[in-house]
Amino acid sequence: MWSVFFEFLIGAVIAYMITRIPFLTFPRIKSWNEQFSPHPEPIYIDEYLIQRLLHMRLFYWLALFFAIIPLSFGWFSLAYGSAPIGFGMWAVSGWLVLSRVTGLLAGDDHPWTKQLAMELQLVRNKAESDESCCNLPYPMWEVSAVRCRSCFKNLLNHSRPDLGRPRSDGWIMGFIRLILTDGRPILASEEEE
Numbered sequence: 006m007w008s009v010f011f012e013f014l015i016g017a018v019i020a021y022m023i024t025r026i027p028f029l030t031f032p033r034i035k036s037w038n039e040q041f042s043p044h045p046e047p048i049y050i051d052e053y054l055i056q057r058l059l060h061m062r063l064f065y066w067l068a069l070f071f072a073i074i075p076l077s078f079g080w081f082s083l084a085y086g087s088a089p090i091g092f093g094m095w096a097v098s099g100w101l102v103l104s105r106v107t108g109l110l111a112g113d114d115h116p117w118t119k120q121l122a123m124e125l126q127l128v129r130n131k132a133e134s135d136e137s138c139c140n141l142p143y144p145m146w147e148v149s150a151v152r153c154r155s156c157f158k159n160l161l162n163h164s165r166p167d168l169g170r171p172r173s174d175g176w177i178m179g180f181i182r183l184i185l186t187d188g189r190p191i192l193a194s195e196e197e198e
């Protein structure tokens with residue numbers, strides 16, 4: 006009985022890891038992060054950041070393609086190998102596909118939406134216009150909001166999701182945290198002023 010449960014768990018964990026490969030590994034290459042301040046420092050809102058946000062969105066959706074791997078291995082395992090492992094793989098990757106597709110139909114429900122990229126672009130436009138918050142606008146994305154570094158005004162009430170920078174808490178702790186949060190911000194955004 007326990008061995009069945011254990012095998013199911015192994016299958017589930019393997020499927021979970023495989024579908025997170027794009028988001029956990031691709032954006033964290035060192036040469037891809039040289040233009041950004043290191044994690045967890047505030048990050049300057051420029052075109053690179055907005056591009057990064059859209060890349061994170063792409064990696065989020067790439068998980069659907071990566072789900073094909075545990076789905077096919079799971080099928081082989083169900084047919085020819087260990088049924089509990091295969092079932093574990095199917096349960097997790099099937100759930101991922103279902104929840105993401107229904108999320109898409111119900112409206113984007115993940116941290117790296119196009120809507121957010123547009124809001125950040127508006128912050129940039131405003132900082133460069135005559136309506137900027139102060140004479141030296143410098144919008145930085147802090148943990149819980151986008152704020153101007155010169156006048157400390159809150160420019161956008163949106164807490165910062167994971168942006169693919171290598172984690173300051175080290176490879177292992179960062180990995181565990183990302184696995185648990187799936188890149189969502191840990192802090193809620195600040196109250197509207």
Ligand SMILES: [Zn+2]
Nearest residue numbers: 138139153156
């Ligand atoms: Zn300002």
